[in-house]
Amino acid sequence: MGQYQSPCLVLCMNTLITVLFLIFAALILTSAIMTVTVKNIVHAALWLISSFFGVGALYLLMEAEFLGVAQVLIYVGAVSILILFAIMLTRDLEGSQNRQLTPRWWIALIVPAALFGLLIVPTVMTHAWQLPPPPPAGQPPAISGAQQIGTAFMREYFLPFQVAAILLTVAMIGAIVIAFEERERRRRVLTLVEQVRLRQRQQQRQQPAPRPEPAATAVQTSEATGGET
Amino acid sequence: MPSMTEAVPLPWVLTLAGALFCVGLFGALSRRNTVGILLGIELMLNAVNINLIAFWRYLEPNVVAGQTFALFVITVAAAEAAVGLAMIIAIYRARQTVNADEVDSLRG
Numbered sequence: 585m586g587q588y589q590s591p592c593l594v595l596c597m598n599t600l601i602t603v604l605f606l607i608f609a610a611l612i613l614t615s616a617i618m619t620v621t622v623k624n625i626v627h628a629a630l631w632l633i634s635s636f637f638g639v640g641a642l643y644l645l646m647e648a649e650f651l652g653v654a655q656v657l658i659y660v661g662a663v664s665i666l667i668l669f670a671i672m673l674t675r676d677l678e679g680s681q682n683r684q685l686t687p688r689w690w691i692a693l694i695v696p697a698a699l700f701g702l703l704i705v706p707t708v709m710t711h712a713w714q715l716p717p718p719p720p721a722g723q724p725p726a727i728s729g730a731q732q733i734g735t736a737f738m739r740e741y742f743l744p745f746q747v748a749a750i751l752l753t754v755a756m757i758g759a760i761v762i763a764f765e766e767r768e769r770r771r772r773v774l775t776l777v778e779q780v781r782l783r784q785r786q787q788q789r790q791q792p793a794p795r796p797e798p799a800a801t802a803v804q805t806s807e808a809t810g811g812e813t
Numbered sequence: 814m815p816s817m818t819e820a821v822p823l824p825w826v827l828t829l830a831g832a833l834f835c836v837g838l839f840g841a842l843s844r845r846n847t848v849g850i851l852l853g854i855e856l857m858l859n860a861v862n863i864n865l866i867a868f869w870r871y872l873e874p875n876v877v878a879g880q881t882f883a884l885f886v887i888t889v890a891a892a893e894a895a896v897g898l899a900m901i902i903a904i905y906r907a908r909q910t911v912n913a914d915e916v917d918s919l920r921g
Contacts, residue, residue, distance in 0.1 A: 594815050601820035609829045616833055616856050620840030625848055632852050635833075639859050646817050646826075646870045651862075651883055658887055663855065663894045670898040671848055674905040685843045686914070692842035696835035704831035708824045715871055718819065726875040733884070736877040744881075748888045755892030759899035765906065 604645060612638035623684050625671055633664045650730040818871055826867040834860035847901050847911050851894065858890045 615635035619628045636659040643652035686692065719726075737745045774782065833856060840853030862883045869879020905911050 597815035598820040601815060601817055605817070605821045605825070609825075612829065613832055613836065616836040616840075619852055619856065620836055620843070620849075625846050628849060628852055632855065635856065636859065639863060642863060643866055646866055648866050648870065648880055648883075651866060651880055654884065654887060655862075658891055659855075659859075663891055666894055666898055667848065667851065667855075670901055673902055674848070674911045684845060684849065686845055689843040692839055695842065696838040699838070700831055700835040704835070705828060708827040708831065713823050713871070715818070715823065716873075727870075728875055728877045728880065732877045733880055736881055741881050744885060748885055751892055752888060755895050759895040762896065763899035763902045 601645065605642070608638050608642045608645065611635075612642065625684070626668070629664060629667050629671060632667070633660055636660050636664065647727055650733055818874075823867060823871045826871075827864065830860045830863040830867065833857075833863065845912050845914055847904070847913050847916075848898075850913060851897050851901070854897075855890065855894065858886060862886050 612635050615631045615638060618631040619635060622628050622631060636655065640652045640655035640660070643649075643655055837853045837856030837858075837860060840856060841850050842853075844850050844853060865879050865883045865886070869876070869883075873879065901911060904916055908916060910916070
């Protein structure tokens with residue numbers, strides 16, 4: 585702790601943190617703007633992953649380690665893969681030559697721009713935030729970490745925790761039910777045994793068996809029942 | 814010990830989150846592709862999470878509520894992405910399109 589007391593070093597560290605914040609902010613905003621403007625939807629998903637990484641780095645910078653790791657695991661690992669799979673499964677038949685934006689996209693530009701310029705920035709900049717006083721020098725600030733989060737989930741947030749678990753289960757079942765294809769409409773993939781039987785049946789149909797018909801069917805049914813059991 | 818609370822003022826972080834939210838809102842409003850709309854919604858949810866974490870870190874660093882709420886938002890976002898993408902796949906299977914303008918059966 586002693587080395588941090590020198591004012592020059594503190595200034596250097598603060599400058600470093602400021603520069604890091606600006607870099608992450610630029611990464612997040614650039615990736616987000618590319619996500620909403622780029623033509624190819626696969627590229628948009630990849631820019632979204634880059635933006636997720638920037639947000640995770642920002643969490644780490646704000647000393648929320650658990651959130652940073654959860655961000656990378658859940659968003660980068662799961663959600664973006666899900667999005668990429670959905671894009672691949674729903675390839676646009678007309679190709680990517682057609683317009684990606686709605687015809688009245690400038691209205692959609694005006695609304696968020698006005699929201700940002702007229703509401704968010706003036707409110708945020710003029711409001712007097714009552715920041716708590718910094719901790720006394722040489723004493724680390726009391727920051728709740730992963731251990732406190734785990735304790736809170738088991739104590740005061742126990743019911744919301746269970747509700748979130750049920751929500752995830754319901755969402756998983758719902759996603760399977762919604763995206764499920766009925767058996768008749770699905771193109772069936774035959775197993776190896778089924779392929780062999782199908783070929784045998786086709787060959788029998790092509791060349792009529794020299795043996796009498798009932799015997800052949802009896803053999804076939806015995807084979808089929810043997811295979812089933 | 815230098816930390817982000819001394820180096821970066823809170824309004825900067827909130828402005829970043831607001832800008833990210835507005836970019837996501839633009840994406841959700843202007844895209845024709847339904848997957849693109851979902852990408853915009855994910856950006857907006859991330860902006861909300863940045864806000865929650867910033868308020869937690871700057872105003873109440875010793876209370877877990879900020880991080881807990883952010884975790885719940887991540888949970889709901891994951892569920893929303895799963896169900897939304899399943900719906901997109903179902904719509905694509907039924908109508909061979911992912912264009913939001915062409916899915917207008919409920920239009921009056």
